Amino acid sequence: MRIKVLGAGREVGRSCIVVEGRKKVVLDCGVKLQPEPPQYPVIDEAKDIDFAVLSHAHLDHCGAMPLLMKRRIPVYMTDITLELSSLLLKDSMKVGRLQGYGTPFGKSDFKKFVKSSRIVGYGEKFLSCRLFDAGHIPGSAGVFLENEGVFYTGDVQTIESNLLRPAKFPAACKTLIIESTYSRRNHPLREQEEFRLVEAVEEALGKDETALIPVFAVGRAQEVLSILKEYAPKIALDGMTKTASELVAEYGSYIRNRKEFRKILKKVHMVKKGSERDKILKKYPIIIASAGMLGGGPAVDYLSRISHREGSKVLFTGFLVEESPGSNLIKTKIFENGSQKFDVECELHQFSLSAHADRKGLLSIISRLRPKNVVCVHGEHCGEFADELEGRGINAYAPKNGEEVKL
Numbered sequence: 098m099r100i101k102v103l104g105a106g107r108e109v110g111r112s113c114i115v116v117e118g119r120k121k122v123v124l125d126c127g128v129k130l131q132p133e134p135p136q137y138p139v140i141d142e143a144k145d146i147d148f149a150v151l152s153h154a155h156l157d158h159c160g161a162m163p164l165l166m167k168r169r170i171p172v173y174m175t176d177i178t179l180e181l182s183s184l185l186l187k188d189s190m191k192v193g194r195l196q197g198y199g200t201p202f203g204k205s206d207f208k209k210f211v212k213s214s215r216i217v218g219y220g221e222k223f224l225s226c227r228l229f230d231a232g233h234i235p236g237s238a239g240v241f242l243e244n245e246g247v248f249y250t251g252d253v254q255t256i257e258s259n260l261l262r263p264a265k266f267p268a269a270c271k272t273l274i275i276e277s278t279y280s281r282r283n284h285p286l287r288e289q290e291e292f293r294l295v296e297a298v299e300e301a302l303g304k305d306e307t308a309l310i311p312v313f314a315v316g317r318a319q320e321v322l323s324i325l326k327e328y329a330p331k332i333a334l335d336g337m338t339k340t341a342s343e344l345v346a347e348y349g350s351y352i353r354n355r356k357e358f359r360k361i362l363k364k365v366h367m368v369k370k371g372s373e374r375d376k377i378l379k380k381y382p383i384i385i386a387s388a389g390m391l392g393g394g395p396a397v398d399y400l401s402r403i404s405h406r407e408g409s410k411v412l413f414t415g416f417l418v419e420e421s422p423g424s425n426l427i428k429t430k431i432f433e434n435g436s437q438k439f440d441v442e443c444e445l446h447q448f449s450l451s452a453h454a455d456r457k458g459l460l461s462i463i464s465r466l467r468p469k470n471v472v473c474v475h476g477e478h479c480g481e482f483a484d485e486l487e488g489r490g491i492n493a494y495a496p497k498n499g500e501e502v503k504l
């Protein structure tokens with residue numbers, strides 16, 4: 098068997114992994130959006146692929162799926178992953194046009210992707226594979242290739258959140274392909290981070306100022322809504338967070354409390370037009386808007402409108418890729434993206450509400466599945482993580498993009 102990493106090798110972004118055993122399978126095919134320009138995996142092996150599996154709807158996992166459609170192959174995923182990834186892919190084509198980078202695929206490839214999709218539920222067997230709830234975003238899945246004894250975590254969270262149940266796993270596996278985003282550190286206590294977020298929001302409200310929360314439209318927006326449920330009437334949702342949240346409410350089986358989430362959504366304000374934003378800022382003190390790393394979207398528009406307000410707050414709730422506009426803003430208090438550049442006087446805070454397992458969580462997955470081989474992907478420190486696992490007597494690898502592991 099061989100495992101070839103086409104993307105997410107020693108980096109976070111453009112996940113794409115080929116596993117060739119009895120069948121040739123592609124696991125995910127995403128784009129790396131930050132820093133610009135977007136980077137795509139080099140699909141040099143697409144011709145004899147038997148099928149693909151999409152772990153979840155984040156663009157760094159699904160954003161290049163249509164590239165695989167030059168030859169029609171079935172792509173397996175959960176139903177909500179199809180809905181959410183379709184939403185994000187359509188938007189990424191639009192954003193690509195606006196930014197001038199375009200996308201290496203067009204509408205017809207996107208349509209082929211939708212037509213080639215095959216819906217499967219957690220635990221359901223297809224082509225000797227099974228999906229397991231990954232606890233990362235609604236519909237996210239780890240992929241177990243039973244014939245090869247390979248388990249791919251996708252993006253995974255081992256602890257329960259306000260929105261989601263914790264990840265589930267097969268009893269054991271021979272080879273584990275594991276995301277390594279937080280292989281070097283543990284998250285602070287979740288309750289404590291949620292408390293800090295609520296506190297920061299309260300402080301902004303007390304001063305009659307704005308709390309702007311830039312979020313990933315899929316997953317994080319809904320998680321933040323669940324944490325801030327008491328404040329729902331004071332919240333405005335803007336950008337793709339609206340449709341994504343509606344889809345999550347519709348496919349309620351993927352979240353812990355469908356009834357409660359629907360109630361929250363009924364109370365928040367959905368912003369209809371971009372031209373309303375000045376009015377929205379006057380009326381709603383809490384703004385939840387995409388994009389999470391400020392790479393674009395309404396969050397940037399709101400930021401430009403409140404940038405001079407020292408008492409207002411920008412509240413980041415998770416991972417910021419190095420050199421992304423969000424990460425640079427925290428370091429310099431200057432927002433810069435493409436032709437846009439301005440100083441930001443608001444208070445900036447970052448909270449760790451990660452949808453990824455931390456170091457402890459990743460090690461617990463390994464001790465639970467007892468794999469002989471571990472392939473570390475999706476992390477900026479995969480090499481060190483693999484070295485550490487070698488020291489624990491596991492065959493561990495951290496291939497770069499384009500490299501393969503023969504087992």
Ligand SMILES: [Zn+2]
Pocket residue numbers: 153155158233252
């Ligand atoms: Zn993800």
